[in-house]
Amino acid sequence: MLTYAEKIRELSAQLLREDKVDMVIGFRKGSLPMSNEPCMVKNPGDADKLVWDSNCGVNLASYLTDRKERIGIIAKGCDSRNINTHIIENKIKREQLTIIGVPCTGMIDKRKVSNSVDFDIIEVIEEADKVIVKGAGSEQTFDKKEVLRKNCEVCIHPNPVVYDEMVAEKVDINQDVDRYADVREVEEMDSDDRWQYFEDLLSNCIRCYACRNACPLCYCPTCFVDESQPQWLGKSTNATDTRGFHFLRAYHCAGRCTDCGSCETVCPMGINMRAFTKKLEKDCLENFEWQAGLNTEQRPPLDSFNPSDPDAFVK
Amino acid sequence: MEHMGIEKDRLHFSWISSAEATKFIDVVTQVTESVKALGPAKKFVKAG
Numbered sequence: 001m002l003t004y005a006e007k008i009r010e011l012s013a014q015l016l017r018e019d020k021v022d023m024v025i026g027f028r029k030g031s032l033p034m035s036n037e038p039c040m041v042k043n044p045g046d047a048d049k050l051v052w053d054s055n056c057g058v059n060l061a062s063y064l065t066d067r068k069e070r071i072g073i074i075a076k077g078c079d080s081r082n083i084n085t086h087i088i089e090n091k092i093k094r095e096q097l098t099i100i101g102v103p104c105t106g107m108i109d110k111r112k113v114s115n116s117v118d119f120d121i122i123e124v125i126e127e128a129d130k131v132i133v134k135g136a137g138s139e140q141t142f143d144k145k146e147v148l149r150k151n152c153e154v155c156i157h158p159n160p161v162v163y164d165e166m167v168a169e170k171v172d173i174n175q176d177v178d179r180y181a182d183v184r185e186v187e188e189m190d191s192d193d194r195w196q197y198f199e200d201l202l203s204n205c206i207r208c209y210a211c212r213n214a215c216p217l218c219y220c221p222t223c224f225v226d227e228s229q230p231q232w233l234g235k236s237t238n239a240t241d242t243r244g245f246h247f248l249r250a251y252h253c254a255g256r257c258t259d260c261g262s263c264e265t266v267c268p269m270g271i272n273m274r275a276f277t278k279k280l281e282k283d284c285l286e287n288f289e290w291q292a293g294l295n296t297e298q299r300p301p302l303d304s305f306n307p308s309d310p311d312a313f314v315k
Numbered sequence: 316m317e318h319m320g321i322e323k324d325r326l327h328f329s330w331i332s333s334a335e336a337t338k339f340i341d342v343v344t345q346v347t348e349s350v351k352a353l354g355p356a357k358k359f360v361k362a363g
Contacts, residue, residue: 186318195320195358240361247319279318315329315342 004102005052007167008074011100013047015072021098024072025063026050033124034110038063050074052167053126057107057149057265061085061216064092071097076104078260080160081293082216085256088296091219101163103171106144106152107261111270113147116140151261151274154179161294180282182275198243204269205242207235211263211273212249217256224248250276255284255301258292321358324349 012024027036028049036055040063041047052074060073061082071092075083083099086092108131114121119135126132131142154177159170186197209225212218224232225245233248234241259281263273284290287310288301301309316326327349329342 191317191320191322193320194318198319234361238361240359243319243359313328315327315345 004167005050008052008100008102009047009050011165011167012041012050012072012074013044015098016041016044016047020070021072022069024050024074024100025060026074027052027056027058027060030055033121034108034113052102054106054108054131054144055110055124057261058214059216059260059262062214062219062262064097064216065219066091067096069096072100073097074100074102075160075163076102077155077157077159077161078104078258079216080162081157081258082260084162084293084296085258086216088293088300089256094296098165099160099163101160101166103160103166103168104152104155104158105171106148106155106158107265108144108147109149109265112149113142116142116147149261149265150182150272151259151264153177155259157258157291157294162296180278183279183282186275186279198275199239201272201275202239202242202246204271205237205246206269207237207242207245208268210266210268211271214262214266215249215253216260216262217253218249246273246276250280253277254280255288255290255303256292257281322353324353325356 008026012026015021015024022042024041024047026039026041028039029051030037034055036051036053038058038060039049041050056076059082060075060079064071064073064083064086073079073083080099080101083092083097087094113124113131113133117133117135117138117140119138121133121135123134124131125134126144129144131144131147133140133142156173156175156177156179158173160166186194189197209223212223225235233244257277257280259274259278261274263277264271267273284292284301290301292300317323327342327346331339331342
């Protein structure tokens with residue numbers, strides 16, 4: 001991890017110095033433990049601010065939308081897939097980008113960590129596969145595997161699918177994971193239980209829209225929830241409106257979501273946001289053999305018609 | 316919609332050409348019957 005950061009600083013400073021890019025989008029240390037924040041570095045001298053550890057869960061592709069500059073961007077597997085999605089959707093041009101690929105070893109779920117310790121966390125240090133959590137006078141060590149985000153546990157694309165530079169050798173891919181166990185669990189419920197499952201899931205939602213703002217797919221200039229003429233949805237935390245927001249947003253991500261987990265990472269209420277998008281992701285894979293953002297050549301399923309598309313639901 | 320917990324028989328999709336009057340009648344009858352059997356919607360209804 002430390003070597004990643006050094007290499008990222010070195011490559012970023014070099015790109016800026018040689019005037020190959022106008023800025024580099026990466027992460028700097030946040031003011032709280034386990035919360036690195038995205039930043040844009042424009043001077044080679046500032047490249048030292050860039051960091052890389054297991055708290056870089058936010059998807060940086062969000063910051064590319066409609067940018068005109070030449071940009072260097074640090075990309076782990078999911079970011080790279082969202083960069084491809086941005087390119088397909090004409091939100092950025094490949095020629096503008098210099099992609100610094102990071103083979104990802106998974107990101108930490110800060111909620112998992114803070115729920116597992118009974119002290120206030122002052123510092124979190126990573127050493128190899130261990131995560132050392134420090135408080136005032138106390139310390140606890142976890143295996144990184146125990147505290148990974150749920151989407152990182154089942155990730156099968158940790159290596160960037162598109163890049164110009166790589167900061168390290170690609171990491172081994174664990175193909176032997178059951179990606180959709182959680183979705184199947186919901187599918188097997190009857191309709192009332194499913195209704196209740198989402199009712200419980202959303203009961204905490206405060207409609208802050210952090211999920212939408214962090215999502216690289218949510219780049220509409222005016223989101224449907226913010227429209228007032230017509231007003232598609234009520235703006236309060238009414239259960240029906242909240243459900244309307246989450247399901248509509250999920251539909252807007254159909255065939256585009258890379259399961260990067262940004263929405264879940266930024267949710268201040270700890271809602272399992274991926275429960276909405278993951279079903280659609282599973283359907284896209286099963287019905288259209290589609291995984292979003294793997295290349296820029298193939299058109300997305302909602303963008304192309306094939307006579308053999310499944311249509312059993314149409315009577 | 317089904318995944319969210321809306322009853323299976325409440326939502327229907329069909330493709331009917333303007334020339335397919337009989338199919339239109341059949342589908343509408345079937346939709347009406349299945350929705351009637353379910354009774355009034357209780358889910359996704361905004362109270363007040």
